[in-house]
Amino acid sequence: MTVLLAVSDFGRMITYVREFLGINGLWDVFRIIIDVGIIAYVFYKLMFVLKDSRAYQVIKGVILILAVSFVAEQLQLTTVSYLIKAFINVLPFLLLLLFQPELRRWLEGLGHSKVTSIFSSSASLDADTMIAEIVHAATAMSSQKIGALIVIERKTSLGEIIRTGTIVDAKVSAQLLRLIFVPNTPLHDGAVIIRNNKVHAAACYLPLTDNTHLDKDLGTRHRAGIGVTENTDSLSVIVSEETGNISFAKSGQLARPVSPEKLRKLLKEALSDDEGKKNKRTPSFFRKERKHER
Numbered sequence: 001m002t003v004l005l006a007v008s009d010f011g012r013m014i015t016y017v018r019e020f021l022g023i024n025g026l027w028d029v030f031r032i033i034i035d036v037g038i039i040a041y042v043f044y045k046l047m048f049v050l051k052d053s054r055a056y057q058v059i060k061g062v063i064l065i066l067a068v069s070f071v072a073e074q075l076q077l078t079t080v081s082y083l084i085k086a087f088i089n090v091l092p093f094l095l096l097l098l099f100q101p102e103l104r105r106w107l108e109g110l111g112h113s114k115v116t117s118i119f120s121s122s123a124s125l126d127a128d129t130m131i132a133e134i135v136h137a138a139t140a141m142s143s144q145k146i147g148a149l150i151v152i153e154r155k156t157s158l159g160e161i162i163r164t165g166t167i168v169d170a171k172v173s174a175q176l177l178r179l180i181f182v183p184n185t186p187l188h189d190g191a192v193i194i195r196n197n198k199v200h201a202a203a204c205y206l207p208l209t210d211n212t213h214l215d216k217d218l219g220t221r222h223r224a225g226i227g228v229t230e231n232t233d234s235l236s237v238i239v240s241e242e243t244g245n246i247s248f249a250k251s252g253q254l255a256r257p258v259s260p261e262k263l264r265k266l267l268k269e270a271l272s273d274d275e276g277k278k279n280k281r282t283p284s285f286f287r288k289e290r291k292h293e294r
Contacts, residue, residue: 058098062091130172130197131267137177138239138246139260147241148181149191149221151206152271156232158204162193165204172199181239191224191236207231211252218254225249235270237263 023029065084072080134150141148151158166187170176172194180187180202190203208220209227218226225236229249236249238256245257248266258266 058095127197127268127271130194131264131271133172133174134177134237134267135260135264136174138237138263140174140178141181141239142244142246145241145244146178146181146183146239147221148177148237148239149206149225150177150237151191151193151204151225151228152235153193153195153200154233154235156234158193158195158228158232158234161204161206161228162201165190165193165201168199168202170199172197191228209252214254222247222254226252226254235267
């Protein structure tokens with residue numbers, strides 16, 4: 001009897017849900033999935049755009065105002081509730097005015113994007129072009145013994161590190177990278193962060209590695225390049241100021257020295273979709289080169 005009552009209650013609940021959602025057939029199920037999917041996608045893209053921006057602080061403020069409004073209603077604070085409701089009524093217009101530049105840039109970018117790019121987070125330059133520019137810049141700086149540290153952000157956000165530097169937001173080019181790392185210039189000290197195939201920030205400070213088994217001759221630049229890859233899935237390209245050697249760091253491991261051809265190959269492997277599925281295994285290049293690090 002208890003089981004029958006439970007089944008009956010479950011059936012009534014299913015019927016209520018179907019009536020509430022207006023499900024009368026298979027198409028209605030797909031309609032709901034599409035509807036929820038669109039809302040989830042828009043919310044995801046909105047959070048992606050607002051990430052690492054002042055909007056997060058504004059969102060926290062809005063949530064705090066809503067919480068105060070709820071508490072005021074529960075405590076029957078009439079004056080406070082009235083003022084907060086009046087403020088909430090004009091809040092959408094204030095947000096539109098406050099974030100007008102960000103919204104305009106986002107809408108312009110959406111209008112200039114291809115249909116396929118709307119459903120991806122790819123940037124203006126493809127990976128092959130970005131890799132070619134990085135390799136070109138690293139090769140040129142290596143020949144001139146100009147120290148450099150280039151970090152490529154992947155899936156793990158480097159927002160905390162980016163906030164320590166200066167926003168650049170420019171297309172990746174060998175000329176720009178070489179200009180940033182010219183000695184005694186304002187941005188040369190620190191790391192360049194590449195996000196979405198663009199030079200997003202420069203002069204960023206990175207955490208140093210805690211690995212005590214590294215060679216003693218590795219300086220701060222190399223230890224920072226290794227450190228940022230230990231806790232994130234980012235990639236680091238380091239050019240030594242003393243020797244001009246090019247190094248590549250991934251998953252807390254350092255390959256050095258690497259030739260421009262080898263650097264191009266490592267970057268392509270790391271940034272390819274297939275490599276993302278294999279990143280649990282140590283690349284053969286690191287295993288072979290470890291005994292040659294000295």
